[in-house]
Amino acid sequence: MLENGTVVLDGQHQVQSSTSIQEQELRAVKHGDSFALFDTHGDVVGAEATPEGVYFRDTRQLSFWRLTICGTYPMLLGSALDDRVDALIVDLTNSSLTNRTGQRIPNDVLHFGRVKFLHEGSAFERLSVRNFDQCAHSFSIELTLGADFRDMFEVRGDKRERRGTHAQPRCTPDGVEYRYTGLDDIERRTAISFAPKPDFISDHKVRFDVSLAPGERKVFYTQIAFTDDENENPTRAYLEGYRALRRGRRDALVGRPSLVSSNTSFDAMMARSIADVTTLTTQTPQGPAAYAGIPWYCTLFGRDSLVTALEMLWYDPSLARGTLLRLAELQAVADDPAADAEPGKILHETRLNEMANTGEVPFRHYYGSVDSTPLFIFLAGEYFRRTGDRESIETLWPHLEAACAWIENAGDRDGDGFFEYGRRNQNGLRNQGWKDSHDAISHADGRLAEGPIALVEMQAYVYGAWRAMADISKARGDRAAAREWRAKAADLKQRFNARFFDEELGCYILALDGDKQPCRVVSSNAGHALLTGIATQRHAEAVAARLLEPDCFSGWGIRTLARGESRYNPISYHNGSIWPHDNALIAAGFSRYGLQDAVARVFGALFEATFYFDQQRFPELFCGFGRRHGRGPTLYPVACAPQAWASGAPMYMIQAALGLNVCAPDAVRFDKPSLPAFLSNLSLDGLACGEASVDLDVQQIGPATSVFVRRAGKNVKVAIGI
Known part of the structure; x- marks a missing residue:
């Protein structure tokens, strides 16, 4: 065309x-x-x-x-x-x-x-x-x-x-x-x-x-x-x-904790990942923000930059602050169908090249992603919980309100209470979730889904956004608004679990199409429902079990699409490949529901895959072929490396394995911490909490994981939940 x-x-x-x-x-x-x-x-x-x-x-x-x-x-x-x-x-x-x-x-x-x-x-x-x-x-x-x-x-x-x-x-x-x-x-x-x-x-x-x-x-x-x-x-x-x-x-190292483990190969992987995120981080007028990846996506991408900031949040919250403020500055304020822009919507990508300037491609300032907007709100809530930074949240507040207005109005395109996308520019992206290739959203028989499409993860991200608005509203003294946001979240959770969980599949469906027919395929998207807490405990356990079955779990990670689905192709971009960031978000969801054995399986598989990657660098994605004795994972031919959210993935998986939550001004909590099998000790020195910091040793002693506090700043409280 x-x-x-x-x-x-x-x-x-x-x-x-x-x-x-x-x-x-x-x-x-x-x-x-x-x-x-x-x-x-x-x-x-x-x-x-x-x-x-x-x-x-x-x-x-x-x-x-x-x-x-x-x-x-x-x-x-x-x-x-x-x-x-x-x-x-x-x-x-x-x-x-x-x-x-x-x-x-x-x-x-x-x-x-x-x-x-x-x-x-x-x-x-x-x-x-x-x-x-x-x-x-x-x-x-x-x-x-x-x-x-x-x-x-x-x-x-x-x-x-x-x-x-x-x-x-x-x-x-x-x-x-x-x-x-x-x-x-x-x-x-x-x-x-x-x-x-x-x-x-x-x-x-x-x-x-x-x-x-x-x-x-x-x-x-x-x-x-x-x-x-x-x-x-x-x-x-x-x-x-x-x-x-x-x-x-x-200067970039100032305020970041140091990580040293019992495994030098793990330390090398982490050093590579931290260096790559630092390389991809660009100083914008509003602060640091990660560009998506080299070579194809070396620019600000709303979704990628937000996810990278989320992965790195416990380690370096300044990246989240800069990303939020930069995307707020670029938030859509007018309706522009050519750019898929509507007031309140958060950017998909921005480009400064010739073809964007001439309109040969629509990406000068392009807003064709449905999930950047709820992820923006969700990250703001997580950032506030991590740092207690009221000043930045007040700066962001009108942008958060505008984002919520977009979700509730234009984001629900057919008024059914779920949240969909449908492109308004035929030169733009057909699919507007993170799996944005043209054939990524399909039915069990292989038919491509027609819009407006309600993705499973979009509902989860909106749930997280509503919960974030409740927490921020409460902190701002508006308890009535906080109750309203919580009620909206609870209503969405109830309707979501009734409509999206498929007992026969044993997990959540991929999406609802424009006719409200379910896309009954097993995909990694289902795991994202665990990230924000929209899943019930029973459904979360079912999803974890399903995604770790051999048709989903290759031995190197969780595939984007289960082997046996009509459109499964392990060499494809989104229909059977393995993405490190996807696995990290799923692992974080497992951890939220206390499924630490599942976290360990995913973390261990991805860590072992890095032995076969140049410089132990996580690529954007790799092929979904099954693990075989004596063979490493199969590389994807045009994967970006470095890629920001892939480089941030091991940091998020550490957090998931430890059940780590840092809450300003003074709380560091570990919920069911469990080091993966390849680590017996992990030291975190200088982990910031509010105005103070703490030095910790996490040790695996037999079947138990223990946390030892070597130094704690004034008033910092370290707690462990079992």
């Missing part, structure tokens, strides 16, 4: 990359509205339709960057991310070379160290070269470079009939500049400058002629600027950017 000059599939704009990200072990770095995907050498060498490159505001500003030595590719020694600054560190050496004068250079005598990072709208590289031979060597370092300025949606697979205009590259003695004017009439630039100056420079080629005495070392700096305010000195700009990133990482 052709929409506004763009080829799309039923309004989905789905990722249609023809290559697998998993084949390449790409290295991702990010800062602000920039991110980069490099190969393990630190180069960008992908084809036009592959995601490698350096991006600024969803435009690929650098599409090719390859280092060679005397025309030969160096050999890789090592490649890793330095989490102190979110930089890529690469070590290379030479193969046997012949320089331009015919001199032979033996292999493994030259060391090339690359450090690459992003900061404030620029990419930086430091290349250090050292001669470890006993004699001098002369050689050339070449860089091949290019900038295609392709829009992110083009890279994802959307086809365009027209593009903007490329200017002729402009070479200077110390660099080269590329410019492109898009169909949105915005000029984008990539200005590359070097220190020292190259010996040769052309539109797409740079060469340095280098001579090194035995043991001598030389350093080369590069700045690649995407804005007009680059530093005239690449060396100074590099050093200033590096120091600023170090300070930022140190």
Whole structure:
């Protein structure tokens, strides 16, 4: 289908990359509205339709960057991310070379160290070269470079009939500049400058002629600027950017507890997850908020950012505050069918790229998610319970009221007391829950459900929102309003359990379609009903048992759709795959109902899966094939990594396993704590509660889990429920 000059599939704009990200072990770095995907050498060498490159505001500003030595590719020694600054560190050496004068250079005598990072709208590289031979060597370092300025949606697979205009590259003695004017009439630039100056420079080629005495070392700096305010000195700009990133990482740790366990592999997984959430967190005018994921979704997504903040809430509540305030600022205030916007609705995503600006895709400010709005309210309630931050809640209050008004009016599209979605823009998303691919919501016979669709998890999130409004209203002194919100929640709970629980399936249905016919399929969505407390205890236990049956639980996690359902496909995006964040939300629901054995099974499976993931990093999703002896989980070809809510998942599963709740101003409570089998001890130092903090040791002693308080701040009370 052709929409506004763009080829799309039923309004989905789905990722249609023809290559697998998993084949390449790409290295991702990010800062602000920039991110980069490099190969393990630190180069960008992908084809036009592959995601490698350096991006600024969803435009690929650098599409090719390859280092060679005397025309030969160096050999890789090592490649890793330095989490102190979110930089890529690469070590290379030479193969046997012949320089331009015919001199032979033996292999493994030259060391090339690359450090690459992003900061404030620029990419930086430091290349250090050292001669470890006993004699001098002369050689050339070449860089091949290019900038295609392709829009992110083009890279994802959307086809365009027209593009903007490329200017002729402009070479200077110390660099080269590329410019492109898009169909949105915005000029984008990539200005590359070097220190020292190259010996040769052309539109797409740079060469340095280098001579090194035995043991001598030389350093080369590069700045690649995407804005007009680059530093005239690449060396100074590099050093200033590096120091600023170090300070930022140190500042991010302030107020966060430290976690140390009896399992070093678990500690490594947690360090990777914390680093990835920190990398994806962007400082907005209202505070920190997590961007969704690299490469396809490196922008603010309402649902993803809210869920990530919820997962991280016990550990770092500042992320929830910044996310709530930022989304409040972007809350819809007018009716706009093209953007699926209605007053009070919370953002789905925002984009700054050319195709969004021209309307080729509808995502400039797009509101096509049904669950962002109740999750916004639910997170506000959880944040207030965690922190007692009345000032922020008062700032948010009119936005919470507007969100509630949207849910009660436009959110109930047919007036039946349940809450549905139905897109108003045919170029927008057909499905508007977290499973938003076009075929994600179906009936048992495989027919796609037609709207308006009432998802099972949407009802649960609204229940959580009403309970949150009751708690906040009570704290504000409005007891009458609190009683009304509780009554609404109780009424929804009663009607929900009567209508959505299917005794024959043994769990909740997926949804009600536009004719109020049940979508009688077993899906992971049913587990979300446990998250906010809308399920009865009997139904919660039934759902847990059903989701841990072999057709749902693969051995690596809970599938999005049960094996045996008509649309089951373990390689699909939403119909049989496994999503870490989905499992974490389900595990949190299990914990709410005291089902700690179920939590342990899910947590243990996902932890063991990380042994097979690059850098022990949780991807956005992986395939739902069953676990087999001697084989790891099967990767999904175009999964984002890092992905914010996947990276936050282990933090939420820790909370679920411990039954941990921190309530300002002075209460830390553990309900049925139970460490998973792979941990015998977990230490939490500096867990903040109100104005104080506490240091704790959680130990598994035989069948019992004990919590020892090593230090407690003034008035902090630690309690354990069994």
